Amino acid sequence: MKKVAVIGIGQVPVREHWDKSLRELAAEALLNALQDANRDEIDGLYVGNMLSGTLSGQEHLGALIADYAGLSGVEAVKVEAACASGAAAFRQGVIAVAGGLKKCVAVVGVEKLTEFSGRYTASALATAADSDFEASVGLTFVGLNALVMQRFMFENNVSKIDFGNFPLLAHRNGSHNPNAMFRRPITLEQYRKAKVIADPINLLDSSPIADGAAAVIIVPLEDIENSDKRAAEVLACETGTDYIALHDRPELLKLKGVEISAKKAFRTANLQPKDISFFELHDAFSIMTALSLEASGFMSATEALNRVKDGYFEIRGKLPISTMGGLKGRGHPVGATGVYQIVEAVTQLRAEAPEKIQVKNPLYAMTQNIGGTGATVVTTILKNIRLS
Amino acid sequence: MKKVAVIGIGQVPVREHWDKSLRELAAEALLNALQDANRDEIDGLYVGNMLSGTLSGQEHLGALIADYAGLSGVEAVKVEAACASGAAAFRQGVIAVAGGLKKCVAVVGVEKLTEFSGRYTASALATAADSDFEASVGLTFVGLNALVMQRFMFENNVSKIDFGNFPLLAHRNGSHNPNAMFRRPITLEQYRKAKVIADPINLLDSSPIADGAAAVIIVPLEDIENSDKRAAEVLACETGTDYIALHDRPELLKLKGVEISAKKAFRTANLQPKDISFFELHDAFSIMTALSLEASGFMSATEALNRVKDGYFEIRGKLPISTMGGLKGRGHPVGATGVYQIVEAVTQLRAEAPEKIQVKNPLYAMTQNIGGTGATVVTTILKNIRLS
Numbered sequence: 001m002k003k004v005a006v007i008g009i010g011q012v013p014v015r016e017h018w019d020k021s022l023r024e025l026a027a028e029a030l031l032n033a034l035q036d037a038n039r040d041e042i043d044g045l046y047v048g049n050m051l052s053g054t055l056s057g058q059e060h061l062g063a064l065i066a067d068y069a070g071l072s073g074v075e076a077v078k079v080e081a082a083c084a085s086g087a088a089a090f091r092q093g094v095i096a097v098a099g100g101l102k103k104c105v106a107v108v109g110v111e112k113l114t115e116f117s118g119r120y121t122a123s124a125l126a127t128a129a130d131s132d133f134e135a136s137v138g139l140t141f142v143g144l145n146a147l148v149m150q151r152f153m154f155e156n157n158v159s160k161i162d163f164g165n166f167p168l169l170a171h172r173n174g175s176h177n178p179n180a181m182f183r184r185p186i187t188l189e190q191y192r193k194a195k196v197i198a199d200p201i202n203l204l205d206s207s208p209i210a211d212g213a214a215a216v217i218i219v220p221l222e223d224i225e226n227s228d229k230r231a232a233e234v235l236a237c238e239t240g241t242d243y244i245a246l247h248d249r250p251e252l253l254k255l256k257g258v259e260i261s262a263k264k265a266f267r268t269a270n271l272q273p274k275d276i277s278f279f280e281l282h283d284a285f286s287i288m289t290a291l292s293l294e295a296s297g298f299m300s301a302t303e304a305l306n307r308v309k310d311g312y313f314e315i316r317g318k319l320p321i322s323t324m325g326g327l328k329g330r331g332h333p334v335g336a337t338g339v340y341q342i343v344e345a346v347t348q349l350r351a352e353a354p355e356k357i358q359v360k361n362p363l364y365a366m367t368q369n370i371g372g373t374g375a376t377v378v379t380t381i382l383k384n385i386r387l388s
Numbered sequence: 389m390k391k392v393a394v395i396g397i398g399q400v401p402v403r404e405h406w407d408k409s410l411r412e413l414a415a416e417a418l419l420n421a422l423q424d425a426n427r428d429e430i431d432g433l434y435v436g437n438m439l440s441g442t443l444s445g446q447e448h449l450g451a452l453i454a455d456y457a458g459l460s461g462v463e464a465v466k467v468e469a470a471c472a473s474g475a476a477a478f479r480q481g482v483i484a485v486a487g488g489l490k491k492c493v494a495v496v497g498v499e500k501l502t503e504f505s506g507r508y509t510a511s512a513l514a515t516a517a518d519s520d521f522e523a524s525v526g527l528t529f530v531g532l533n534a535l536v537m538q539r540f541m542f543e544n545n546v547s548k549i550d551f552g553n554f555p556l557l558a559h560r561n562g563s564h565n566p567n568a569m570f571r572r573p574i575t576l577e578q579y580r581k582a583k584v585i586a587d588p589i590n591l592l593d594s595s596p597i598a599d600g601a602a603a604v605i606i607v608p609l610e611d612i613e614n615s616d617k618r619a620a621e622v623l624a625c626e627t628g629t630d631y632i633a634l635h636d637r638p639e640l641l642k643l644k645g646v647e648i649s650a651k652k653a654f655r656t657a658n659l660q661p662k663d664i665s666f667f668e669l670h671d672a673f674s675i676m677t678a679l680s681l682e683a684s685g686f687m688s689a690t691e692a693l694n695r696v697k698d699g700y701f702e703i704r705g706k707l708p709i710s711t712m713g714g715l716k717g718r719g720h721p722v723g724a725t726g727v728y729q730i731v732e733a734v735t736q737l738r739a740e741a742p743e744k745i746q747v748k749n750p751l752y753a754m755t756q757n758i759g760g761t762g763a764t765v766v767t768t769i770l771k772n773i774r775l776s
Contacts, residue, residue, distance in 0.1 A: 001487070051447070058515055058519035060470040063469070063630070067629070073644070077467055077627070079465055101483050129448075132411075135445060242455075245455075260461055375451035
């Protein structure tokens with residue numbers, strides 16, 4: 001099996017892109033990544049996307065985006081795993097290169113969510129849950145996460161305000177990222193007063209619906225010129241799944257998919273949680289931040305709620321998270337999110353992040369993309385080639 | 389790179405399955421394949437599907453089907469490439485096993501199309517075309533194929549009735565396949581009188597909308613017990629793409645994606661068209677049968693129209709096609725079709741087809757799954773281990 005590296009990254013800012021179509025967003029990110037990698041040919045294209053069929057009347061994104069980016073003829077395919085579609089596509093790209101079947105693969109995550117009313121989009125997003133037994137009885141994605149958060153607060157006797165420091169941190173970091181959707185910090189007072197969406201989840205617990213596209217170029221590590229210190233090695237990229245419906249899980253508060261995926265990733269990379277320099281986690285809702293820190297093996301969720309108050313997860317803290325804003329601050333264009341996480345991790349490893357949110361000398365980056373309420377999870381560990 | 393083999397196949401009959409949900413169809417095919425392979429564990433699941441989000445309100449099929457089949461935890465993902473989704477998923481499974489990243493992978497193609505009115509389904513299927521420049525102006529899939537067929541008849545001075553022998557052959561073969569949707573032969577007179585859908589395409593030129601699921605189990609060839617003569621080796625599985633919109637193609641009648649994919653497959657397998665024992669082609673419309681025979685390198689499309697009259701493509705002919713009914717006779721549950729083709733090819737190679745449609749001593753089987761009007765094409769060549 002070959003070692004694999006990311007040699008190019010590209011993105012469009014996360015926004016409400018009413019003036020750009022799905023294919024334009026995707027091609028822009030893809031061409032940026034190719035330029036960054038200084039390549040003009042690829043032999044495979046993996047597109048991560050969840051809702052183009054439902055929201056844009058367009059399936060068949062592999063061929064479409066290859067075509068629009070001037071790469072028609074190349075092998076191209078769409079990969080879908082709900083909100084984890086981006087990282088799932090990345091995983092397929094890694095498999096193809098690691099296995100020696102491809103020499104240079106592009107992975108594009110793209111999603112366009114803002115062309116419809118929120119209600120229609122919420123119902124489209126609920127297709128990530130169990131449609132027959134969850135969505136059909138009216139459970140939206142916020143609703144499902146609210147059930148989990150409610151239970152967590154009850155079992156651990158914590159109050160809602162304890163969660164507020166996670167979105168505060170995400171917005172503070174995101175305010176320095178020009179590609180983030182939200183560029184202003186928020187206060188605990190704003191969090192306290194934020195409109196409740198599905199009790200106990202409020203507006204500031206929830207990552208925003210957005211449009212966006214991000215892309216990376218993957219090659220075998222052995223093909224990199226020695227001088228290319230901007231590349232990042234993919235030490236591990238591993239997937240776990242869990243029961244799709246919340247009611248089927250033996251333990252509601254345990255993210256089994258995260259556990260499987262993170263354990264596999266640490267084993268593959270031969271690392272432990274303490275080795276990770278920073279962690280781009282899937283903070284779609286504040287409760288997910290706490291639970292995924294626990295299931296990934298970093299600390300218990302209640303400990304995470306305490307440590308976030310002490311600066312543990314800040315840029316200069318022990319384990320920086322959501323360094324470019326996370327899903328909460330950067331925005332969550334679902335099928336693109338997993339690729340944005342990789343792009344941001346590589347940006348940090350290259351020391352090319354804006355000064356105020358640049359992690360100091362990061363060696364190992366971890367990203368984690370979660371689909372549904374944890375039914376598909378992809379965890380990736382990247383290594384800084386420059387420093388090693 | 390490892391050699392790869394299909395060791396298990398499973399399917400549900402192609403029907404209007406109003407009594408079974410998407411997950412039930414998929415799990416039934418998957419469990420059949422596992423039983424056939426005599427395995428109960430896999431380390432990867434690839435689901436080929438196009439329209440579950442639009443038509444069943446259900447995305448995230450990887451985790452859903454793994455869960456429902458009792459395999460929760462396993463890596464699972466959905467792959468989409470319009471009507472080529474099934475073979476595209478198979479291709480990803482082959483990549484994972486060939487590259488040494490997986491030891492035993494299941495590929496399930498599943499589609500449920502008949503729960504809606506034909507008009508709604510036709511509009512969902514049009515998402516395989518260019519939504520901004522084809523579907524948005526009212527072009528359906530039949531419409532697009534009608535444009536191609538019209539042009540072909542004009543340029544080659546052939547009449548519509550010349551195409552009729554293809555669906556006749558498909559129905560004749562399908563009538564012996566218990567899993568086929570249509571079990572009765574049709575006559576040229578019926579073809580002549582069939583209702584026109586989009587001139588010149590009539591009802592009997594068009595493969596039917598259907599529900600279905602098919603599955604295969606893939607392992608490294610080296611892991612097969614010597615005694616397992618029911619396995620088939622995957623000599624090649626290769627993908628090509630083309631411009632998605634018809635109007636962007638330099639030559640309307642040339643299936644460039646087919647050409648790329650077939651040429652790559654022959655090169656990888658180190659074979660030529662004359663070596664192929666039978667060909668499960670993508671006869672979604674009669675015109676596609678003729679054009680894909682040409683672009684795959686077998687003969688010109690006009691020659692194909694002549695030879696079909698002489699029995700060239702019959703079970704006992706030189707190059708049997710659509711041996712189990714093809715898309716026309718077996719039915720075309722879009723995202724499942726590519727996997728049905730593999731299942732049928734393996735059935736033939738094992739000499740397990742119903743007697744009247746069993747190809748005699750087949751050594752090399754070729755299957756070809758086409759997405760859109762040729763924008764994604766996956767060609768697979770399988771080898772009979774029993775005879776070699």
